[in-house]
Amino acid sequence: MLNIAVCVSGGGTNLQAIIDAIRDGRIKNAKIAGVFSNNRNAYALTRAKEAGIETKTACPKEFSSREEFHKAFLEAIDSWKPDLVVLAGFLVILPEELIRRYEGRIINIHPSLIPSFCGTGFYGLKVHEEALRRGVKVTGATVHFVDEGTDTGRIIAQKAVEVLPGDTPEILQRRVMEEAEWVLLPRAIDDIANGRL
Ligand code: GRF
Secondary structure (H helix, E strand, O other), X not given: OEEEEEEEOOOOHHHHHHHHHHHOOOOOOEEEEEEEEOOOOOHHHHXXXXXXXXXXXXXXXXXXXXXXXXXXHHHHHHHOOOOEEEEOOOOXXXXXXXXXHOOOOEEEEEOOOOOOOOOOOOOOHHHHHHHHHHXXXXXXXEEEEOOOOOOOOOEEEEEEEEOOOOOOXXXXXXXXXXXXXXXXXXXXXXXXXXXXX
């Protein structure tokens, strides 16, 4: 059984996609041991609690230093002894120690086809704003392993999504989530849990 820790900062629709996929058997041999957030008000935490999953939070501004926050963050993750750490809309730069300790066992979902629209500053709606500004006709999502860089780790899976006339960043974001993110992330976890990756 693959033990998963999920890190979230916001709405948690990707977390929900994982919870649903475990429930209905699209992800086999895996369970979510805990959900961590840097944001106490993240709706993702409500989703976790409703699913009976343990949650832990630590907010950087409540600590006297970045090191103290990192310590609390690492302690929370370690407490679940995860085989896999999933970043599902997590807006915190990971401490190097965590990246080292869980090397090859951290994955992230990014809402574009890497290497387009990724790296520092490309998060949330900004990714889709830039895709529309550039006028691409196809965008999508990427699941990748996490290394020390920003969105530079080995790519696991990608799915393309069409950009349509009249798209706003919000409309495009929703389509990328529905057609790509919520499909790709559970599938990648199932692949890892069942030795296909
Ligand atoms: C998603 O677009 C994900 O790709 C990005 O942040 C967003 C999180 O959405 N990394 P949610 O919190 O899962 O609803």
